[in-house]
Amino acid sequence: MLIKCIPVGNMEANCYVVTDEETLRCAIIDPGDESNVILDYIEDTKLKPEAVFLTHGHFDHTGAADVVAEETGAPIWINKADTVPKGKLEMYRFQAPAGTLFYCDGDTVDIGGLHFRVMETPGHSRGSVTLRCEDALFTGDTLFQGSCGRTDLPGGDMDMLMLSLRRLGELPGDFEIWPGHMDPSRMSVEKTVNQYLRYAMGL
Numbered sequence: 295m296l297i298k299c300i301p302v303g304n305m306e307a308n309c310y311v312v313t314d315e316e317t318l319r320c321a322i323i324d325p326g327d328e329s330n331v332i333l334d335y336i337e338d339t340k341l342k343p344e345a346v347f348l349t350h351g352h353f354d355h356t357g358a359a360d361v362v363a364e365e366t367g368a369p370i371w372i373n374k375a376d377t378v379p380k381g382k383l384e385m386y387r388f389q390a391p392a393g394t395l396f397y398c399d400g401d402t403v404d405i406g407g408l409h410f411r412v413m414e415t416p417g418h419s420r421g422s423v424t425l426r427c428e429d430a431l432f433t434g435d436t437l438f439q440g441s442c443g444r445t446d447l448p449g450g451d452m453d454m455l456m457l458s459l460r461r462l463g464e465l466p467g468d469f470e471i472w473p474g475h476m477d478p479s480r481m482s483v484e485k486t487v488n489q490y491l492r493y494a495m496g497l
């Protein structure tokens with residue numbers, strides 16, 4: 295598994311291109327902006343995109359999803375709770391175009407030899423998910439290095455976020471954390487330094 299991080303847009307959301315190196319099939323997670331930069335990377339490395347995964351519906355994570363999906367032919371996946379019908383203007387929920395696929399807790403989407411497991415981790419938004427693939431967690435705005443997502447936007451809920459953080463922290467084993475903003479981390483590190491995660495887990 296090869297993970298390429300491309301920070302995009304004014305909010306510097308992390309777009310990840312996750313590739314199965316055997317087949318060059320890849321998933322594009324959170325193409326929030328700068329579709330040209332993302333598409334250039336895909337083209338330069340001759341990857342075959344098979345999915346656009348959205349961790350949640352906020353505009354800084356979804357802004358280029360339509361264009362990237364159209365240009366690559368890969369379908370968009372998102373949790374339905376973070377969507378509105380196309381044409382309904384909203385900043386914090388995604389206007390899902392026709393053909394959008396909806397994933398929910400427990401679903402697995404295969405990209406070549408990679409298996410992306412969906413965990414619903416609400417709190418930052420109602421439809422936030424964490425994608426788990428091998429020993430990597432793509433946490434969106436649920437869990438950051440040393441912090442967690444805000445809960446003051448529509449659909450945010452601090453109690454739910456704490457339950458979600460706890461669920462992530464209680465996954466067996468150690469995981470790389472690939473968050474929606476800022477630098478990556480590891481769960482073992484976050485359990486010692488991240489006060490939000492520690493509080494959620496009763497540590």
Ligand SMILES: [Zn+2]
Binds near residue numbers: 350352435
């Ligand atoms: Zn967000």
